[in-house]
Amino acid sequence: MKSESSQLHVFFFPLMAHGHTIPMIDIAKLFAARGTKCTIITTPLNVVHFEDNIDRDKKSGLDIGIEIIPFPCVEAGLPEGCESLNCIPSPDMILPFVNALERFREPFERLIEMHCPDCVVADMFLPWTTDAAKKYGIPRLVFHGTSTFSLCVVENMLRYTPQVNVTSDSEVFVLSNFPGQIEFKKSQLRKRDGNTQSAFIELRRKMSETELTSFGIVINSFYELEPVYAEYYRKDLGRSKTWYIGPVSLSNRNVIDKAHRGKKATIDEHHCLNWLDSKKPKSVLYVSFGSISRFNTAQLVEIAMGLESSNVSFIWVIRMENIKSEDQFLPEGFNERLEGKGLIIKDWAPQVLILDHPAIGGFMTHCGWNSTLEGISAGLPLITWPLFAEQFNNEKLVTQVLKTGITAGNEVWSPWIEPEKVLVTKDMVEEVVTQLMGTGEEAEHLRSRARDLGETAKKAVEEDGTSYNDLTSLIEQLRVYSA
Numbered sequence: 001m002k003s004e005s006s007q008l009h010v011f012f013f014p015l016m017a018h019g020h021t022i023p024m025i026d027i028a029k030l031f032a033a034r035g036t037k038c039t040i041i042t043t044p045l046n047v048v049h050f051e052d053n054i055d056r057d058k059k060s061g062l063d064i065g066i067e068i069i070p071f072p073c074v075e076a077g078l079p080e081g082c083e084s085l086n087c088i089p090s091p092d093m094i095l096p097f098v099n100a101l102e103r104f105r106e107p108f109e110r111l112i113e114m115h116c117p118d119c120v121v122a123d124m125f126l127p128w129t130t131d132a133a134k135k136y137g138i139p140r141l142v143f144h145g146t147s148t149f150s151l152c153v154v155e156n157m158l159r160y161t162p163q164v165n166v167t168s169d170s171e172v173f174v175l176s177n178f179p180g181q182i183e184f185k186k187s188q189l190r191k192r193d194g195n196t197q198s199a200f201i202e203l204r205r206k207m208s209e210t211e212l213t214s215f216g217i218v219i220n221s222f223y224e225l226e227p228v229y230a231e232y233y234r235k236d237l238g239r240s241k242t243w244y245i246g247p248v249s250l251s252n253r254n255v256i257d258k259a260h261r262g263k264k265a266t267i268d269e270h271h272c273l274n275w276l277d278s279k280k281p282k283s284v285l286y287v288s289f290g291s292i293s294r295f296n297t298a299q300l301v302e303i304a305m306g307l308e309s310s311n312v313s314f315i316w317v318i319r320m321e322n323i324k325s326e327d328q329f330l331p332e333g334f335n336e337r338l339e340g341k342g343l344i345i346k347d348w349a350p351q352v353l354i355l356d357h358p359a360i361g362g363f364m365t366h367c368g369w370n371s372t373l374e375g376i377s378a379g380l381p382l383i384t385w386p387l388f389a390e391q392f393n394n395e396k397l398v399t400q401v402l403k404t405g406i407t408a409g410n411e412v413w414s415p416w417i418e419p420e421k422v423l424v425t426k427d428m429v430e431e432v433v434t435q436l437m438g439t440g441e442e443a444e445h446l447r448s449r450a451r452d453l454g455e456t457a458k459k460a461v462e463e464d465g466t467s468y469n470d471l472t473s474l475i476e477q478l479r480v481y482s483a
């Protein structure tokens with residue numbers, strides 16, 4: 001039993017992957033800013049990316065700390081040092097990685113015994129944390145890290161299987177028993193081989209089950225963005241306890257927090273800001289495909305040529321793990337011709353710092369939910385180029401529901417982080433970039449809707465905004481539970 005005034009202590013246990021850890025740290029900061037004691041659980045090679053940030057938060061007065069537990073790579077059949085989804089070397093290692101997560105149960109329970117937290121916020125990929133928390137009489141909150149719309153699509157397809165009767169990959173079908181006329185093609189849906197299929201179905205079953213048996217679900221979104229789907233998720237799909245507390249990236253308010261979020265950028269933030277300062281408002285396209293996906297040289301060549309012929313200024317972030325030098329994909333003379341017009345950032349860009357700059361006028365994104373929501377929060381129209389995971393669902397939200405983006409035209413779900421084929425040609429890149437950044441009527445409509453949504457997003461996290469109030473209500477309910 002805790003007294004009313006005693007400080008709430010919350011454990012945060014993210015999946016080891018930038019796209020899951022980054023928003024979870026933002027959530028911990030939001031809780032800490034409300035006077036909660038927060039402990040983030042991670043592993044030795046993951047902590048290096050954000051320990052300095054947490055130190056800075058501590059110095060600024062937030063009660064936030066880190067606990068490290070070892071990652072059993074070798075025991076799990078993973079290469080040594082493979083502590084994050086971001087460094088998985090091949091598709092056949094995904095399942096061992098996911099299976100390895102079960103091995104955290106024992107050290108996790110030891111941490112609960114040691115610190116006696118009041119609540120655990122844990123990633124969807126750690127469904128066993130619900131039982132572990134129950135064992136100690138504390139609630140577990142689920143964090144998926146994606147949009148409500150996407151959660152609804154996944155659950156809807158599991159329940160009603162509208163895709164099953166569709167014979168060809170290219171035939172358009174509409175989701176049944178679902179709000180709105182949402183169109184998909186079978187080629188855009190996740191495909192797995194027989195062996196991994198059953199393991200992932202089982203994992204999905206456990207996740208669904210714990211969504212219902214946990215204390216509730218925290219969502220990195222804001223109610224006004226997807227109200228119809230928030231209600232569908234609550235009422236029709238039975239996820240009655242959900243709290244909308246995002247966009248969580250907006251918790252990073254100063255240059256240093258934005259520049260070092262997730263990982264230290266490979267470009268000096270001042271150089272980047274100076275470059276942007278020299279550009280006209282809304283004139284630069286930001287091109288990035290998240291923390292995992294990368295392209296082969298053939299696809300990079302198409303992007304380079306398409307960007308050049310669009311004649312638009314751009315910042316282009318390129319993952320270089322599979323590339324030795326940019327000579328492999330940049331057309332001859334590209335750097336000289338585009339000096340001052342195009343800025344290439346290799347590996348890690350200070351994304352939210354860039355998106356928030358007034359010179360940025362559009363974002364070509366792979367539709368990972370963090371990037372999508374960061375673009376929305378910055379009031380930007382999007383070019384959508386989904387690749388895998390649930391990214392096609394987020395594309396549909398942007399292009400069919402919010403109508404703040406247009407597609408680059410990829411229609412094929414990739415089974416691996418590096419698609420084998422060229423998905424979007426030079427001409428397609430040129431066309432979509434020219435359209436989004438141009439002065440046509442449709443582009444103006446996209447921009448105006450995007451600007452309005454960006455303003456609503458910012459209001460949601462301000463005092464008395466919907467997300468601010470949902471977090472207040474969640475913390476109050478946790479207090480009552482722990483009293």
Ligand code: UDP
Binds near residue numbers: 019262347352370
């Ligand atoms: N990110 C970044 N710099 C980069 C690439 C990614 O800051 O160069 C951040 C981005 O802001 C986002 C996260 O990494 O918060 C990526 O998450 P997302 O859901 O967009 O995609 P994923 O990487 O999981 O595919």
